[in-house]
Amino acid sequence: MSKEIYVLKAEARDRVGKGSSRELRRNGLTPAVIYGDKQAPVSIAISTNEITKRIFGGGFMTSMMSVEVGKETYQVLPKDYQLDPVRDFVVHVDFLRVSEKSLxxxxxxxxxxxxxxxxxxxxxxxxxxxxxxxxxxxxxxxxxxxxxxxxxxxxxxxxxxxxxxxxxxxxxxxxxxxxxxxxxxxxxxxxxxxxxxxxxxxxxx
Missing domain, CATH: 2.170.120.20 (Ribosomal protein L25, C-terminal domain)
Incomplete structure (x- = not known):
């Protein structure tokens, strides 16, 4: 059945766009977004090293996660991720906000x-x-x-x-x-x- 919920630390992201995303990646962070559950999307930045290990470690797309952003905590399920087509590193991750009643x-x-x-x-x-x-x-x-x-x-x-x-x-x-x-x-x-x-x-x- 489902694995133990993994806790992922994240930072709130005030700016979005290609320039901001490139700056994040230079600093070892990957841009991501949390959306769904009829609430406004939340733009975040997560550790590139940590999320890369999770993605390539197996079972990433079927693992519930708890994303901590400051004082807020979001229960999420990875919905999609994009890899650089040349260098194969993670460039963006999408998380779906879920609850105990979510299907x-x-x-x-x-x-x-x-x-x-x-x-x-x-x-x-x-x-x-x-x-x-x-x-x-x-x-x-x-x-x-x-x-x-x-x-x-x-x-x-x-x-x-x-x-x-x-x-x-x-x-x-x-x-x-x-x-x-x-x-x-x-x-x-x-x-x-x-x-x-x-x-x-x-x-x-």
Missing amino acids: VTVAVPVHFINEEICPGIKVGGVLNVVRHEVELHCPATAIPDSITVDLAKVKAGESVHISAVTLPANVTPVITDRDFTIATIAAPAGGVAAEADDAEGETEE
Whole structure:
């Protein structure tokens, strides 16, 4: 489920614009904005070093954060960030203001288990991941770290659909008009029957 809320220190930003943003970056800060919840946006500056570690550390987009700006504290969820296309450093971050009652849409990574005992893979099939992430509607305070797909009983040529995945309470897929595919086990090039026949022949010899 959702991780422990991370506290991020920030400074209020009075000036906005390209000139102000460049000055912030020269001083080791990254411009950011907090918006949403029907309130006025708040422009802030955060430590470039700290936010870079959070972004590249994994799970950034599904992590609730508490941003402290002076005496004010904002509960937020990262909504977007921009990287410099050449030097790959963080140039701006958008935060969505949320509360305990907020419902959010997030892309949650998919993890696969039991590949080593998957029947389809054991006969030479290949796991073909259709969706590495799945967009979900969920409470802001209960965002899953990931969703788990169990391959223990999936045979060659079969697919795993979202209906086969157990989601946490109050968490639903964004796509509801079809039972979409998350992954398939591609059959071996020679076919499953050929694989089985070869195995029997080896046993008889």
